[in-house]
Amino acid sequence: MDKQQAQTKINQLTEALNQYNYEYHVLDKPSVEDAIYDQKMQELRKLEEAYPEFKYPDSPTQRVGGEPLEGFQKVEHRIPMLSLANAFNEQDIRDFVRRASQGTEEPISFVCELKIDGLAVSLTYEDGKFVRGATRGDGTTGEDITSNLRTIRSIPLTIREKETLEIRGEAFMPHKSFLALNEERKANGEEPFANPRNAAAGSLRQLDPKIAAKRNLDIYLYGVGEWANSNLTKHSERLERLKELGLKTNPEWRKCHSVEEVMEYVEYWTKERPHLHYEIDGIVIKVDDLRQQEELGYTAKSPRWAIAYKFPAEEAITKLIDIELSVGRTGVITPTAILNPVKVAGTTVQRASLHNEDLIREQDIRIGDTVVIKKAGDIIPKVVRAMVEERTGEEKEFHMPKDCPACGSELVRLEEEVALRCINPNCPAQLKEGLIHFVSRNAMNIDGLGEKVIAQLFQADLVKTIADIYRLEKAELLELERMGEKSVTNLLEAIEASKANSLERLLFGLGIRFVGAKAAKTLAMEFGTMEKLQQATYDDLLAINEIGEKMADSIVQYFQEQQVIELLDELRALGVNMTYLGAKPSEAAKTSLFNGKTVVLTGKMDIYTRTEAKELIESLGGNVTGSVSKKTDLVIAGEDAGSKLEKAEKIGIDVWNESQFQQAMENEGVES
CATH class of the missing domain: 3.40.50.10190 (BRCT domain)
Incomplete structure (x- = not known):
């Protein structure tokens, strides 16, 4: 194949794959099987590798995320991305419609749209090509997140005509992606995201675009900042035109000619929102005519021609059956309410957070109470209050135990802390949580050793300490449920490979109090080996810029523990690397x-x-x-x-x- 043929073939594949992406991610109507898409994508990658001069920025292969960034550049919005004034009830909506109608002489119509609960972003296209994407920021200045937005497959890298425009929209995480991400995080011993909004925002503010690429985000475009050569006169016409250009707009918008029609739309989606595959937190109501929008103008903070109706936080009433205690990796005892199952925001809830003993006491929450729970998008609903007026006298006051529910050791409340804590280093609950943390992605990153597998190994008495992970044998693993020949082989290979990790991963995995991933890297670079770090004094540690008094004290105490000394000796004997392998000062x-x-x-x-x-x-x-x-x-x-x-x-x-x-x-x- 000569260069001309290669370029022609690359152009054909690019056009086909972009069309498949549009059908799948925008129209939700795929026209080809995944296998065909994958085959064409692989063919395009090979051609681009052979002919890199034809590898263009808008190629479908360029959505996996590039090189990690050191930080985000600031972006000035030429047209400010103003926030909207809020409406909280029907009267607020009627007042908005009345003010808008009085502010213009012509009859007025509105466009109602679902208010997506995500991250507001701006996309800029020049001559039809996507050149820049930014966060809303403070409305005047945002952050350049182009690399991360390019990974969202519903954002076309080129639109169908050579238009130059800047459009606004909401990037979000669909429920399916959110649930899958949190399952993965829990399996890796990481904290789950509280809600899809936080997950979307956190994904788009990752400095490594490859992380955003894995999280299956989506977007709906809803507005225009600047549009060169556009003669459209209505917001509804703009939405239709954006769709014609191949941009994804939410199909659930409706044009309304009266306040009654607006209220019908609001009431309908207040009931139907649990059936959507993404989160919404309200309804946006806009004057449709662009000339009328100009007449109505702006306040200092928001346009007078639009308002956001916010759904009230959804609450439900149920019975608190019991209060369950769990022991975390650091020994903190956390109470959780066990509830009669109740449906809230489209999901059935049986557990709710109670945070700590002080909150239970302040709110006078008792076992057997009828309680109000709230779920405003959170993954774990919260108990809002007890309905004291419903008490029968059979309710029982709750008192935190004096001893750890997992090991029976006496609980303590450390200075300046609200939580009760088990400080027994051999507490089985802490040991299990510690193992989950040790194998997690940011620590030793052992594939195949998620939360469920660790729990299975722990229950079978195959692992009790970190060192036990490196003593696992094939025969004993094969005896466990759902452990086949291939999965066991892969697991043992992953465990063996983790021995070669650089020191900072091991340090973070050990779970030293106050030592996060960044501090672990700093310590590893500074001392080079575990032996030197073990010998470091409080003053040695405090001399490092990023190490404070609490962390220095925690590190010194940790390495003085006899069981820690023995554990590190075991890990050395088992072949676990104790040296920093990254770039370090020579x-x-x-x-x-x-x-x-x-x-x-x-x-x-x-x-x-x-x-x-x-x-x-x-x-x-x-x-x-x-x-x-x-x-x-x-x-x-x-x-x-x-x-x-x-x-x-x-x-x-x-x-x-x-x-x-x-x-x-x-x-x-x-x-x-």
């Missing part, structure tokens, strides 16, 4: 001009990737951060450097271009 770094300096990278770099530049600076003793402050020593600015460069110049921080950085690397003896 001996030459002590004399480097980067040693001890705080550096910020910004803009597009040609000679190095961001990751390469960061690793080089860190290898020479420097510290790379994502934001400019008075503590920053140097900013290295590539092309299109934005607000970080401006801030650096404003406060007088040294700024280098990439050529200067390359020259400095050569002076340090580092070749580019």
